[in-house]
Amino acid sequence: MLEVERLSVRYGAVQALHEVSLSIEEGAIVTLIGSNGAGKSTTLRAISGLLRPAGGTIRYCGERIDRLPAHAIVGRGLSQVPEGRMVFANLSVRENLQMGAYLQRDRALVQRELERVFSLFPRLQEREQQVAGTLSGGEQQMLAIGRALMSRPKFLMMDEPSLGIAPLLVATIFEKIVEINRSHGITVLLVEQNANLALDISSHGYVLETGRVILHDRSAALRADERVRSAYLGA
Amino acid sequence: MTEFLQQLVNGLALGAVYALIALGYTMVYGVLRFINFAHSEVFMAGAFAGYFLARLIPTGSVVGGLLVLAGAMLICALLGVLIEKLAYRPLRGRSTLTALITAIGVSLLLQNLGQRIFGPNPRSFPVLFPLHYFHLGGVVLSSAQLILFAVTAVLLLGLRHVVMKTRIGTAMRALSFNPVAASLVGINNDRVISFTFALGSALAAAGGILYASSYPSIDPLMGTLPGLKAFVAAVLGGIGNIPGAALGGVVLGLVETLVVALGGSTYRDAVAFAVLILILLFRPNGLLGRLQTEKV
Numbered sequence: 001m002l003e004v005e006r007l008s009v010r011y012g013a014v015q016a017l018h019e020v021s022l023s024i025e026e027g028a029i030v031t032l033i034g035s036n037g038a039g040k041s042t043t044l045r046a047i048s049g050l051l052r053p054a055g056g057t058i059r060y061c062g063e064r065i066d067r068l069p070a071h072a073i074v075g076r077g078l079s080q081v082p083e084g085r086m087v088f089a090n091l092s093v094r095e096n097l098q099m100g101a102y103l104q105r106d107r108a109l110v111q112r113e114l115e116r117v118f119s120l121f122p123r124l125q126e127r128e129q130q131v132a133g134t135l136s137g138g139e140q141q142m143l144a145i146g147r148a149l150m151s152r153p154k155f156l157m158m159d160e161p162s163l164g165i166a167p168l169l170v171a172t173i174f175e176k177i178v179e180i181n182r183s184h185g186i187t188v189l190l191v192e193q194n195a196n197l198a199l200d201i202s203s204h205g206y207v208l209e210t211g212r213v214i215l216h217d218r219s220a221a222l223r224a225d226e227r228v229r230s231a232y233l234g235a
Numbered sequence: 236m237t238e239f240l241q242q243l244v245n246g247l248a249l250g251a252v253y254a255l256i257a258l259g260y261t262m263v264y265g266v267l268r269f270i271n272f273a274h275s276e277v278f279m280a281g282a283f284a285g286y287f288l289a290r291l292i293p294t295g296s297v298v299g300g301l302l303v304l305a306g307a308m309l310i311c312a313l314l315g316v317l318i319e320k321l322a323y324r325p326l327r328g329r330s331t332l333t334a335l336i337t338a339i340g341v342s343l344l345l346q347n348l349g350q351r352i353f354g355p356n357p358r359s360f361p362v363l364f365p366l367h368y369f370h371l372g373g374v375v376l377s378s379a380q381l382i383l384f385a386v387t388a389v390l391l392l393g394l395r396h397v398v399m400k401t402r403i404g405t406a407m408r409a410l411s412f413n414p415v416a417a418s419l420v421g422i423n424n425d426r427v428i429s430f431t432f433a434l435g436s437a438l439a440a441a442g443g444i445l446y447a448s449s450y451p452s453i454d455p456l457m458g459t460l461p462g463l464k465a466f467v468a469a470v471l472g473g474i475g476n477i478p479g480a481a482l483g484g485v486v487l488g489l490v491e492t493l494v495v496a497l498g499g500s501t502y503r504d505a506v507a508f509a510v511l512i513l514i515l516l517f518r519p520n521g522l523l524g525r526l527q528t529e530k531v
């Protein structure tokens with residue numbers, strides 16, 4: 001479904017990604033793990049069209065998307081829950097979700113999607129009229145995921161959804177990710193520092209180190225890998 | 236007392252014009268984080284558009300006057316969009332200082348272009364609306380003032396509706412909070428920015444027509460002072476804050492008029508700058524608070 005080939009990205013003089021290649025099959029949950037500054041967010045930003053690659057290609061369903069502007073990529077069915085959530089703090093919960101469906105002109109479809117998000121996160125429905133900036137961190141994460149779902153993506157990227165959230169809620173969020181994948185049929189690319197959980201729910205994983213893919217395998221195999229165990233699983 | 240009420244009416248009328256211009260500064264600041272100093276020239280262009288449209292459209296009736304107003308708003312909306320496309324868009328992503336200097340350059344360019352095309356001499360602005368005077372107690376209200384109040388009220392309510400209730404207005408607010416998140420939900424930021432310029436410029440054009448209807452002499456440099464004062468009004472209300480800009484305009488118009496009425500007419504133009512210095516000293520976020528940005 002998504003083929004990233006030899007992707008290089010630079011920030012000015014700094015090269016953040018060196019020929020990163022990823023291949024993600026439809027229906028899968030794939031995780032991208034790596035320590036701080038490895039280039040995980042940069043990879044997602046490039047796929048979403050927020051950064052122009054310095055080299056390499058990104059193909060989605062066989063078509064190149066690496067020259068498209070970010071808003072057009074959303075229109076193709078790729079959506080992202082960005083690092084740090086980035087909810088519109090000055091808008092209400094409902095308005096945030098409506099903005100998620102910005103490209104959808106059919107109101108009935110928007111309403112249906114809204115109900116689906118509310119059944120996934122009933123908490124959001126309780127807070128529908130509340131200004132998003134006053135939500136707790138966990139609620140904001142639910143809102144960020146809900147907002148990304150509102151565009152009815154076929155491919156969803158999530159950048160550290162567990163960051164800064166109480167452990168109990170992290171478990172809930174991960175259950176929701178599995179649910180989104182299973183019952184909504186959405187392919188997921190999950191970036192996590194919490195490698196344990198991420199490898200639990202994914203079928204395949206990639207390990208990124210200083211802008212390079214150093215390992216990729218089935219998640220079960222990565223769990224058993226000595227390097228992964230010592231560097232990312234605290235074993 | 237009557238004299239005070241009279242000045243209050245005059246001050247409100249002036250304040251309404253400042254408010255209409257100030258909204259454009261504040262909305263553009265909201266989406267691009269810089270002060271579009273060419274905005275005062277859009278106000279001037281609005282007055283000139285009205286001047287020339289009044290030759291094509293029979294005026295002197297309310298409908299005719301409103302048609303001229305609508306035409307000038309449309310012309311300036313296009314002008315605003317054009318300015319953004321040609322001058323600011325190519326510099327997107329550069330520093331705010333670059334954008335500011337460009338804005339000052341565009342402002343000077345338009346002033347000089349105006350002098351070149353229209354000549355530097357003042358022209359008297361045609362009477363767009365039927366002229367009547369209404370006496371309420373001792374207070375005199377002109378039909379021009381009544382129309383000014385009515386038009387401003389309708390435009391402010393309309394703007395409020397657009398910004399708070401429509402899809403594009405919500406996108407404007409989303410973009411001003413976080414442009415990256417906006418493009419991640421599929422908002423075409425460039426389009427929303429164009430729309431913002433169109434909206435702000437149309438309001439400035441309305442301000443230009445209403446101003447010229449009350450002070451009926453127009454020239455290519457007429458935008459400078461009202462433009463600067465409206466900028467002060469936007470800062471007074473809290474830059475980036477839309478209701479703040481409207482409030483700041485009204486407050487500034489009232490203060491200026493009252494100072495003049497108290498015998499300080501030599502200080503008319505200094506009032507705004509005194510206000511600016513006072514806010515920057517004591518309330519740098521303005522009356523209603525600055526635009527909220529994301530805490531990182």
Ligand SMILES: Nc1ncnc2c1ncn2[C@@H]1O[C@H](COP(=O)(O)OP(=O)(O)OP(=O)(O)O)[C@@H](O)[C@H]1O
Nearest residue numbers: 011014016034035036037038039040041042043193
């Ligand atoms: N806007 C930027 N300008 C310059 N360098 C940047 C920028 N953003 C990221 N970098 C650099 O690129 C590299 C990769 O950063 P990136 O944010 O992709 O890492 P990450 O894997 O997501 O890390 P984290 O786990 O901390 O979120 C880092 O060395 C970082 O310093």
Ligand SMILES: [Mg+2]
Nearest residue numbers: 040041042083
């Ligand atoms: Mg990151």
